[in-house]
Amino acid sequence: MSRTQVIARVGRNWVILFLFLLCVIFSFTGRGFLSLKTLNNILLTSSPALLLAAGETFVIITGGIDLSVGFVRGLISVISAIVIRDLYALGYSPYFAIFCGIVVGVLLGFLPGLVNGILVARFRVPPFIATLGMYGIANGLALRYSKGFPITFLPDEVGEIGNGFFFYLLPGRLFTVFEKPLGLTEAEARNLVGIVPYATVIAFALLFVFGFVLSKTQFGQHIYAIGGNIDAARRAGIPVEKHLIRVYVISSLFAAFSGVLSTLIFSIGTHTQFAASLELFAIAAVVIGGASLMGGKGNILGTALGVFVLSVLEVGFLMSGILPFYRYIAVGAILVFAVVIDQLFPEIVYD
Amino acid sequence: MEGERRPLLEVRNIVKRFGGLVAVNRVSMEVYPGEVVGLLGDNGAGKSTLIKVISGVYRPDEGQIFFEGREVRITSPMDAIRLGIETIYQDLALAENLNVYSNIFLGREKLKKLFNLIPVLDHEYMMQESKKVLDRLGIEIPSLRNKIKTLSGGQRQSVAISRSIYWNAKLLIMDEPTAALGVTEQRKVLNLVKTLSAQGVAIIIISHQLYDVFQVAHRLVVLRRGEKVGERLTHETNPDEIVSLIVGAELVEGGQRG
């Protein structure tokens, strides 16, 4: 490899270095940052964000944007929680109720994307507008169903699934799979470490499948082509409209996954106005991960790294005793930095 | 030489109007296999409109199109492509974010089965095939894994041309292919045109650079204000005569126009 190639490669992968750097810094400033617990914490809390950002990646690669995902996620979280709560209250088994909640949530997740996609692809409504419209609609509906309050009184099994781990470790003493060890003293319970949260595994599995679709299949290739030059894609006979609709469906489906997962993790269905910034953070993660809002660029791995940068930042600031507001400033700065860096480094050229 | 063979493309009495304006007025012309036809005319003469009719962007108001002896109706760009008529527009229609071979296979990607089950892109195959067609045309590009973004204008032009050739274009239409290129790059594209013609591909080339057209074209068709005002074999004419056809003879002779 030539020197410029090395520089280009390093520049293109700056986010890995940056993430590593953040971890090193926080291990000095944050007490107990370098621990299995923190890692689990980061993995668990970032799972819903990972899903949101993964869906957004598809849309951004086509050169579009989906502003509705934050509120779609809220809407689905609320609805799945209501389904679980009501079925459970009607006397159905908690597992059946949870199953139904998940299914209803995921199925409903198709709808907003279908509408967005049709508006964008068939009616040529700019993506910003189409999804901003859906943003309002999802927000209104979520507020209507939640009446502005979190949906609570879900069966305990919800939390057991959402917060469950594959392995539990009591350092030096015990190691169990799936089930928490029974009969622990209070001190022991405090020292118990869960390893590999279910939620993370689910999120990673979805990410892997859709990452594969994006990078290896014809559909994925066409999405990049659409983002690169939509006219060229049309003239090459690519079914642009159909693909665009699919992309927006994927995005809102991921928002639905994210909503269902957050219901499971937190054992409540929540929809707050704060959710409006969720999609902005998802977009930030995608861009930090190397995508361009002009389309044609980006990938799932990069997006995942982007999400981790944001959540390491959040947890790291918290553990270092830095006020949470600084996080907003940091995210804003990193975002702009990401784009500037991206322009600074050359494309990789093979000889 | 063309006389004995059947024309690949023949258009008869094509008329295309835009509102009250007659952009193309009863134009007939033919193109033989392996022949390069230069389409000349001043700005607004109707050249682009005529080729857009042939490539399916516009539908003619009157007239017929024959391809390989059969009358055809070309109602969309896809119709034209299916017949083997490829058009290289000035904006080239390449996805700049994708690499060379991905563009050559754009929309018609070669797939293979992963675990005999999941269809995935066959990068190796597409790369090798692309290499073959580029070699055949004598095009040099450092690596086919390079994104179009990193290529020069002439290299992009070559990629666009290779794409149509790979998919068996019988007739290649080029609207001002050298307009945005430097001297060396222009020469490369013109050489490519000659190579293609030698391989039996028919080509219609539009250019304002008379010198270029004289280098590669066998025959010249001149349009003025939508009408065909002349047709010459290149070796039987000279630039002066063609210029006077393009601008209208009376101007060159110092006469007055109505």
Add this chain to the structure above:
Amino acid sequence: MERVMGGQKEWLYRLGRAWVAFFLLGEIVVFSIIGTGFFSARNFQNILVAATTILLLAAGETFVIITGGIDLSVGFVMGLACVVSAKIMVMLQAASVSQGLSILLGCASALLFGLLPGLVNGALVAKLRVPPFIATFGMYGVAYGLSEILCNNVPISGLPPLVGFIGNGYLLYYLPGKALTFFSPPQGIGRADIRAMIPLFPNVFVFSIIAVAIFGFILARTQFGQHIYAIGGNIDAARRAGIPVEKHLIRVYMISSFFAAMGGVMYTLRFVTGRADAGAARMLDSVVAVVIGGASLYGGTGSMVGSIIGTLIIAMLETGMVNLGLPTYNKYVYVGIILVLAVLVDQFFPEFVRKGE
């Protein structure tokens, strides 16, 4: 652009352009008929006051959107200016500066300070070629973080009482047949008179509409305005024509954040507090207002009058629904639908007319 059209087509075209105005009219008619006390001078003035935040943000956003950009930071820049103005007023008051002077200095310095985010946004967009969405989203985070730090995450209170008097006061007070006073109600009047008194022209609305009118004029009539449309229509052509594109872009983002800051100051005046999240929910409303008003996010089109109408459509909807006792969440749904409809109508109406030509 000259358009040659027959009478009927011309009429159709006009209708396509003016549908937003008709929509607004329709809203007024519907709410006046089914609502109680909707159709009154007092209520309309309340609507105007309620509309000031969106109006100001939308005015600035209009400039940005016409250039083909977007400013996501306006909501939090508004919060920042709100916090800054409140904080300065409180500090000056503590230093026993007179009420009037501390208010004046508080407002002025917040407005001045409000130019800064725009300068940064503009420089990022124009000089470093950062996409507007990213540059202003970065500022969104920075402005919010800064204002929460400045106010320690609690709304600033303890402002001079005169603040509320100005912010909720009117330019004119009219007691039919008896008195007409400026700025404050007539002195020494009875209870019955107070009820009969008609306050006219709310101060915050007057301040806002003056600024909006000035910049509306700049946009519509000056060379600078013309250049902004040119930049939005075709930035390369504008560059080649010798228009100082970068300088203009920086100015445009400064105008946007100036209006945001003004929104923050008006908020301080009205609610007598400094909040970091004062404008958080209003950023997208302002974009919606501009787009309903006929602007395209691809740049090159839009107008101040359109944005004002767009603003009124949203404000009318909000107050009308409150008036009818409908839950406010419906508003979000309707605004979303109107937004998409607006763009669809804009897209298909001229198309329809052109095809008929």
